[in-house]
Amino acid sequence: MTRIASLAALLLSLTAAPALADYPERPITLIVPAAAGGNADITARLIGQEMARVLGQAVVVENRVGAGGRIGTQALVRAPADGYTIGYAHVGTLVLHRYLFKQQLYDLDRDIAPVGLVAETPNVIVVNAASPYRDLKSFIDASRAQPDRLTMTSADPGTTSEVGVKLFIAQTGAAVRQIPYKATAAQLADLLGGHVDSMMENLPPLIGNLKDGRLRALAVTTKRRAASNPDVPTVAEQGYPDYEQSAWSALVAPAGTPPAVIARLNAAMNTALHSEAVARELRSRSQEPLGGTPADVKTQIQKELPKWENIIKAAGTTLD
Template structure:
């Protein structure tokens, strides 16, 4: 009997030591998180657009560093809410992430009354990847050689001119509404289901103007089919050295860009977020991704989780003002 009694404290000590060792090992493993299976990267828009192009370029390079595939899944619809809300509800283990966008993170909260996710509570920001400046163009049928001339025409004939965008609440829609507010003009919005259809009608002269990124507008501009009047960036673009910024033309502080970043579900362990950020940063500075971004006149950023979170809050305030001033609501 004494022997059996004396063994119990020893057993407790051994059990406690084993648990302590297991916990320590678990923390060590978490601090050096390595994925055990492929990671899903959901893109809240269809294939072929700027979001899809950037996501696939980043995913290819991240997979090299992580040692597991990063599988891009396009889940468009609901103005980006379908994919974004799916990630908000996903298990916070690092295996499901989303490509955030100015529309889903900054515009939708101001535009939608029943948004199925809470930007400030449902996500763990990983990194801000890149910013793509918007450019403003007109059909070659519009008799305006530059932005000041187009503004004079629009002011002289309020409501006569229209502009297209990739859809209600899209980056192009918000960019042009910001331009209208800055220039005090009345120009009618014509929403399309994507950039391709919008640009096709701009070339054909069915719409007068448009705002979009360089991937959609640069090819027809270079072919002489449309005119690019100004860029929404804070400085001129290397691919459009002769095209002024809106700010240069008398509207100081004007800047309109769409941006992209990575987010995980809220509650994702910090070591996992940190590893994903590190690999995203490596991918962002790889030659292949840099070449892709330069081709599209995108600016690589690479902000960390805290900076990205603060950036989102600032963008929500800025674009919320535009949404309210223009009276924009979800379809």
């Protein structure tokens, strides 16, 4: 490097340092690639409000809906890498979409900078309370005895419950017939009406029906039991130790965001997640706060990639 270039680099670092030290000086936009009022939106707003208190600046949620979350993620990667636009991402946008879409709108390894893991939401396998199946073993045994007679519903193709059912079939040998639905309400109506035998879906929207006794939970899909339903065992506990899947989420920023800004955002996120009020609210909604470092996001992604690549490619599922 020449003396002139070295001097220029020094001057740049000196002028940048005060700006980073003062960060943030204005509100931060948090892009949520999902509709207002949904689980992702509620979680993002909860975390954003507490981060705003820590950072001393507003965190403004901007819902960018479309293409299964890709519209919002594309808006994020195109934003200036200055720390004033961050994004809420989940296993779908960070992992599943790599294999579900032939046309990639961005390169996740190149275009985003992880901030930290937010929370983990389990899926749950439920049956009608009148069902004869009281545990996972009896359900799986019955399915094997009469292949394709028992049904298991899930959400749309490409969701964690839809690929989760495929993983469940692959790892447990359950001989169930999968039926994807566009809406949780329709799945629930058919399950309560006795038209289908079981359902795998995110736990939060089913808590009410579990509490009032209309549904019976056979298992949650995470490694840990859900704080909201601690009496429900995991799939792993019931003889399938390798089975694990959830709807986990993370905060991310555009690639090139200064490391000092990422560190500030990460610290604020961790403080928010571990505040008593936020942790209590998340757990009441069957979400486990995670937190950690930016490197933990990369580790989580790398852990999930081979599992979902195998399942999605074997099924031949594509969304474009």
